[in-house]
Amino acid sequence: MTTTPVGVAPAPDTVDPAGPDAALIRDMVRIRCVEEELCDRYRDDQEMRTPTHFSIGQEATAVGVCAATGPDDLVFTGHRSHAPYLAKGGDLRAMVAELYGREAGCARGRGGSIHLIDRAAGFAGSAAILGEMIPVGVGAGWSAALRGRSSVALTFFGDGATEEGVFHESINFAQVHRVPVVFVCENNLYSISSPLRQRQPAGSTITDRVAAYGLWARSVDGNDVYAVRAAARAAVARCREGAGPAFLELHTYRWREHVGPGWDHDHGYRAKEEIDDWIARCPIRRATDAIRDAEPRVDDWVRQWEQRYREEARAAVRFARAAAWPSVANLLDGAYETVGR
Amino acid sequence: MRELTYWQAISEATMQCMADDPSVLVLGEGVDDHKGTFGTTKAAYERYGAARVVDVPNSENACAGIAIGAAANGLRPLVVHTRADFMFLALDVMVNLAAKWRYMYGDQGGVPVVTRGVVGRGWGQGATHSQSPHATFAHYAGLYVATPASPADAKGLLVTALRGDTPVVLIENRNLYPLTGPVPEEPEPVPFGVGRIARAGDDVTVVAASLMVHEAERAAEQLAARGISVEVVDVRSIRPLDERIICESVARTGRLVVADTSWARYGLAAEVAAVVAENVPETLRAPVRRVALPDSPAPVSWPLEEAFHPGADAVVEACLALVGDDRGSLPRLSSVAAEFHGPY
Structure with missing residues (x-):
């Protein structure tokens, strides 16, 4: 494990035999391994004191979308932030150190799991109030366009955030001003424990409602990483051409509880059979199945990746636990800019 | 020193900051109309047009968030509310994001959004068009909040705000707009925190x-x-x-x-x-x-x-x-x- 400075994404993996399709599997495996390791540590060690929303089971959305982005494109997310952070190239050790509240964290221990950032990687920030990063993504994309840049902003949120007024305000503004922003809705069917059918009207979909504003909007199998990438490429290309904003509804499912490391089939809001049904549609397994004929070695690769990334995750945990706490003397740092304080 | 009205001082600061810094842009409902926000955005619109003085949809929450995103990506938005009471619609992003951005992302830069709110007090403006919400915003660490009383300060504090890296709320009582006073011709900044x-x-x-x-x-x-x-x-x-x-x-x-x-x-x-x-x-x-x-x-x-x-x-x-x-x-x-x- 080489040391990587905080805020700098790790160098691209050059030893992999994988092509672009297998690389998507590799990136999903990496996120899965990291999150499973973090779940275990979170539950067993009680050392990460930060509400943590895992993406286990829905890795294809982050990986497929981020594979369609370039280094200058900016990604914003809501609370379920780890997977997009890692998929965009965010520094793993800085993320884990952040969860452990260390000064070496990507937000110096001030932000925690829900306030990740890695500016160098183009992961421009995550925040936890539902929907609030949606207009921020619009503003970032608008800024790029106004300044004549070709970069695109992407903003991730869940199905629940589409119930917020600011979602509709942002869609409206983006369409009026032809903003190069991709709205990425990860529809995992639940807002905490409230099912979508109790929260949104039957007879129309989120995609339908967005399309009514005139946006290019696509409803995509969010557990098919190749389909996600294809849709995201089309969305990003439209933005880069100045054709206006794009919307992606990616249908997926979180396997674990809304917040925290546990399974929740005994919480009473969804059936174990439903969870098992979605586990059978695991995005990693599906992506692997899809290319096995063309890449017969893919199962070996997956095993190697699992070994490598579990070790990388453990090393990141070791790094984080050994890292220094922030100094209490610096409690106020960053409340204001130093000039004028 | 030559005298300006309070609204002319705001207009002049806006014009000079836009001339000095191409990243400054004005956002607000009706900032481009014939009244130009009590005259304060009129000259800027006439000079810079709709590309930099932007009439926005009636979406205070989203527009405040859009301003934050624009500020996080290189622009300096000046958001104008013709009635400060509408700022409550933008409280979430102003308090939960703008005020906290620098701190909660580990002091790697702020979001320099400047928000002007006009207090409509008088002529029967009543319960929801008369409020002066400066204390509401001042409660939260991370924001600067000012209530300029003189034309010179209306100009100087706006200049400081548009050059700094801290999100700022400026509360302007509209009864101040016709008042006159000496105002420096140059865009001289007035510091925050100095009475x-x-x-x-x-x-x-x-x-x-x-x-x-x-x-x-x-x-x-x-x-x-x-x-x-x-x-x-x-x-x-x-x-x-x-x-x-x-x-x-x-x-x-x-x-x-x-x-x-x-x-x-x-x-x-x-x-x-x-x-x-x-x-x-x-x-x-x-x-x-x-x-x-x-x-x-x-x-x-x-x-x-x-x-x-x-x-x-x-x-x-x-x-x-x-x-x-x-x-x-x-x-x-x-x-x-x-x-x-x-x-x-």
């Missing part, structure tokens, strides 16, 4: 914000004829607050009146009283008096509205009470806002 002695005096300190600075000056003028010397401290910015100028003045006069355009409880008047109580309590020769709004929403009916908003006369009463004097033959003073004309 101003608007009038020197020895017997009573009146700490005031925004419109109440002018009401306090009128009161001081009248009381001077009675031999009562009133010092008027214009706080200019309420976060950061110039605690030193307040405490030094009170330490000399021994008496404190705080005059605000908003409610007394949990607001600027309460904060100033707390600053004095914490730092120079032994210098107080009388209890602190707060001149502020009564504990009700703003009414519409003319006599009720007149009674609701304190003016110079209320400051006179408070000062007299502190020195143990009574009104005697002093005539009633009208308020600065009494000169306001319709239609709305």
Whole structure:
């Protein structure tokens, strides 16, 4: 494990035999391994004191979308932030150190799991109030366009955030001003424990409602990483051409509880059979199945990746636990800019 | 020095900052219309057009968030609310994102969004078009909040805001717009957190914000004829607050009146009283008096509205009470806002 400075994404993996399709599997495996390791540590060690929303089971959305982005494109997310952070190239050790509240964290221990950032990687920030990063993504994309840049902003949120007024305000503004922003809705069917059918009207979909504003909007199998990438490429290309904003509804499912490391089939809001049904549609397994004929070695690769990334995750945990706490003397740092304080 | 009205000073600061820095742009509902936000955005629109003076949809929440995203990606948005009460629709992103951005992402840069809110008080604007929400925003660490009273400060504080890296809220009482005063021609910044002695005096300190600075000056003028010397401290910015100028003045006069355009409880008047109580309590020769709004929403009916908003006369009463004097033959003073004309 080489040391990587905080805020700098790790160098691209050059030893992999994988092509672009297998690389998507590799990136999903990496996120899965990291999150499973973090779940275990979170539950067993009680050392990460930060509400943590895992993406286990829905890795294809982050990986497929981020594979369609370039280094200058900016990604914003809501609370379920780890997977997009890692998929965009965010520094793993800085993320884990952040969860452990260390000064070496990507937000110096001030932000925690829900306030990740890695500016160098183009992961421009995550925040936890539902929907609030949606207009921020619009503003970032608008800024790029106004300044004549070709970069695109992407903003991730869940199905629940589409119930917020600011979602509709942002869609409206983006369409009026032809903003190069991709709205990425990860529809995992639940807002905490409230099912979508109790929260949104039957007879129309989120995609339908967005399309009514005139946006290019696509409803995509969010557990098919190749389909996600294809849709995201089309969305990003439209933005880069100045054709206006794009919307992606990616249908997926979180396997674990809304917040925290546990399974929740005994919480009473969804059936174990439903969870098992979605586990059978695991995005990693599906992506692997899809290319096995063309890449017969893919199962070996997956095993190697699992070994490598579990070790990388453990090393990141070791790094984080050994890292220094922030100094209490610096409690106020960053409340204001130093000039004028 | 040449004189400008308050609104002309704001317009000039906006124009000069836009000329100096191509990343400055103005966002607001109707900023491009024939009135141009009381004239403050009119010249900028005529000069820079719709690309940099942008009429936005009626989406205060999203537009504040869009301004934050634009600021995080290289622009300096100046967001304008023709009625400050609409800023409540943007509270989430202003408080949960703009104020906290620098801190919660580990001090890697802020989001320099400047938000102007116009207080509509007067002409029956009533409960939801009259409020002055400076204390609401000042409660949250991470924002600067100012209530400029003079044309020079209206210009200088806006210049500082548009050059800094801290999100700023500027609250402007529309009754200030026609007032004139000397304003430097150059875009000279006025720092946040530095108050101003608007009038020197020895017997009573009146700490005031925004419109109440002018009401306090009128009161001081009248009381001077009675031999009562009133010092008027214009706080200019309420976060950061110039605690030193307040405490030094009170330490000399021994008496404190705080005059605000908003409610007394949990607001600027309460904060100033707390600053004095914490730092120079032994210098107080009388209890602190707060001149502020009564504990009700703003009414519409003319006599009720007149009674609701304190003016110079209320400051006179408070000062007299502190020195143990009574009104005697002093005539009633009208308020600065009494000169306001319709239609709305």
